[in-house]
Amino acid sequence: MLELKNVKIGNGAPKMCVPITGKTTEEVAEQANLAKQSVAEIVEWRADLFSESEEIEEIMETLDMIAGILPEKILLFTFRSVEEGGSRPVSLKMYHDLCLTAASTQKVDLMDIEFGKVEFLGRKFVQDLKIQGAKIIMSSHDYKETPEDATMIYRIGVMNQFGADIGKIAAMPHSLEDVLRMMNIVSKARAFNELPIATISMGDLGKITRIAGEVTGSVLTFGSLENGQNSAPGQIPIDELQFNLETLRIKEDSAISPF
Secondary structure, eight states: OEEETTEEETSSSOEEEEEEOOSSHHHHHHHHHHHHHSSOSEEEEEGGGOOSOOOHHHHHHHHHHHHHHOTTSEEEEEOOOGGGTOSSOOOHHHHHHHHHHHHHTTOOSEEEEEHHHHHHHHHHHHHHHHHTTOEEEEEEEESSOOOOHHHHHHHHHHHHHTTOSEEEEEEOOSSHHHHHHHHTHHHHHTTTOOOOEEEEEOTGGGTHHHHOHHHHTOOEEEEEOTTOOOSSTTOEEHHHHHHHHHHTOOOTTOSOOOO
8 A cells, every 4th residue: 555645545445546638838737726626636747748848847847837736636747658648759768867857856746657668767767766755656558459467467567576656557448358357457466466556448448447446456547637638548527437436435344345
């Protein structure tokens, strides 16, 4: 379990995260203020979608603005590469420098680091980020298919070895079987390690995975803001997401535990 700003991630229902997807400073500020009023515990800034500037210094100025608007929310910094569903390409050096600079501001509570990038940048990259105080979500996204169970469990194991605080596996399903396999991955992975894991089947077919985390063991879920801005297919508006999570909440006095 991971505790940030008095929020216990990995305890009870999955914690809700909404993305800021604005292209300009004005749009980012507007969405940050919406996120401030939302029920989400976590706010993710998708910095790859910010197209007003590609200069690290100006990106950090925008990060500082977001942090100022959202002092009570857990702030998650993400620069998603094109290979994993992001909006623009990024060199390995740029990715390295941007993430380290963001962490060094100490304005970020969580950082999403792509599993594929860490394989090249190594354990020291992760350690350098954590030295700055950022907790790490190590993520793997497959937009074409849902990998075999063994592949997903292997990735989770490597995430754990590299020092992730949370592992994230998101994939596109092509069948109900894919969705059900994803819903069972946390249970299977816990036979090998105790890393908190977020699992998501994307698109309409996988929507059930976004609300069933308390049963499946997924520790995070991602919804969209009131203005409909989402960062991945299948995200549910945050108020609807909260309603569904509450409906499926397991009572404390329940005789049956999912784990």
